Amino acid sequence: MKQLLVGGLALMIAACAAPAGPYPAQHPFGGGWLLFSPEDLAAREAALATPGCPPAGWDRARLDALKAAKFDIANEAERQTLATAIMACLASPDPTVRDGIAYEALTHMLRERKLKDDTKRALLVDLTARLRAPEGLGFEQPFAALALSEVARSDRVEAFLSEDELIKLLVDAQHWFINVSDYRGFYEREGWRHGVAHGADLLMQLALNPRIDAEGLRVIVSGVGVQVAPKGHAYVFGESERLARPVLFAAARGALDEAEWTEWLMVMATPPAGVEPNGETWLAWRHNTAAFLQALYVSVTLGGDKADDVMLPGLEAALKEMP
Numbered sequence: 001m002k003q004l005l006v007g008g009l010a011l012m013i014a015a016c017a018a019p020a021g022p023y024p025a026q027h028p029f030g031g032g033w034l035l036f037s038p039e040d041l042a043a044r045e046a047a048l049a050t051p052g053c054p055p056a057g058w059d060r061a062r063l064d065a066l067k068a069a070k071f072d073i074a075n076e077a078e079r080q081t082l083a084t085a086i087m088a089c090l091a092s093p094d095p096t097v098r099d100g101i102a103y104e105a106l107t108h109m110l111r112e113r114k115l116k117d118d119t120k121r122a123l124l125v126d127l128t129a130r131l132r133a134p135e136g137l138g139f140e141q142p143f144a145a146l147a148l149s150e151v152a153r154s155d156r157v158e159a160f161l162s163e164d165e166l167i168k169l170l171v172d173a174q175h176w177f178i179n180v181s182d183y184r185g186f187y188e189r190e191g192w193r194h195g196v197a198h199g200a201d202l203l204m205q206l207a208l209n210p211r212i213d214a215e216g217l218r219v220i221v222s223g224v225g226v227q228v229a230p231k232g233h234a235y236v237f238g239e240s241e242r243l244a245r246p247v248l249f250a251a252a253r254g255a256l257d258e259a260e261w262t263e264w265l266m267v268m269a270t271p272p273a274g275v276e277p278n279g280e281t282w283l284a285w286r287h288n289t290a291a292f293l294q295a296l297y298v299s300v301t302l303g304g305d306k307a308d309d310v311m312l313p314g315l316e317a318a319l320k321e322m323p
Contacts, residue, residue: 052085053089056085060097066105071108080115080119083105084119087144087147090140091133095190103146106150110153111153128169128172138193141195146198148202152169156208163211166212167216170206170219171219174219174223177202180196196235199227218255224246228243228289232280232281234283241291241295244292244295244299258311258313262313262314269318269321272285277323290319
């Protein structure tokens with residue numbers, strides 16, 4: 001009887017929460033299924049349409065053909081135009097468009113050195129603006145950060161940004177990263193959001209850039225520290241490992257000395273004030289912090305780069321300090 005009552009109550013709540021109809025559709029913010037009438041489903045699909053995607057002159061069939069051709073565009077002008085235009089698709093709710101076409105196209109064109117410096121600067125301006133775009137369905141900002149990591153990598157491999165442009169990129173990246181509050185990772189059908197991991201990738205590329213000085217490296221390390229253990233959220237999509245990468249490269253480049261690393265790591269290992277031990281928030285903090293420290297420790301002890309060994313005393317002390 002209890003089971004029947006619970007089941008009936010669930011159906012009543014569902015009936016109040018969504019219009020009845022025979023057409024199932026996944027909720028755009030992930031988790032579970034809601035029922036939509038044909039009219040509601042059509043309205044939802046229209047709401048999910050991404051302005052500017054596909055770009056003018058392109059449809060889905062042509063984009064699929066471009067992917068099949070490994071994003072090879074012989075016409076120089078067409079290639080440069082598409083590189084910036086397709087960035088609108090980073091906001092698409094369709095992962096096969098967002099990840100599989102827009103991001104892969106940009107990665108290919110940048111890594112194969114198919115884009116002019118002016119195009120790459122235009123990408124920098126466009127993607128930085130997308131970091132400040134309304135959150136919408138939650139895809140545009142994190143994928144703008146991931147795409148920016150490729151722009152930053154391109155500058156690292158072959159510098160095209162001025163010193164002022166590079167510093168601005170660092171400041172914009174760190175400011176966006178420390179303010180990330182959407183911690184959604186992966187959902188079936190919707191794919192990735194993964195803002196923290198994508199932001200960490202951007203900071204990693206900047207940490208690797210030899211034109212970022214010790215002060216800039218400290219900015220990166222402090223930014224990572226903000227997101228190591230966000231209050232009340234437990235990472236489950238590999239974020240801690242991704243967060244460790246920019247810190248490791250910053251350490252290898254001499255961001256802090258041994259005493260400074262020890263102090264910073266001990267701060268990471270100190271439970272937040274005012275949080276009840278063994279409560280949900282405390283457990284999330286411990287889970288995230290331990291995963292981060294362990295990721296650093298494994299990389300330092302098993303990696304071949306002796307330059308990051310400067311962290312080892314602090315890591316050992318912090319791990320022993322963890323409750």
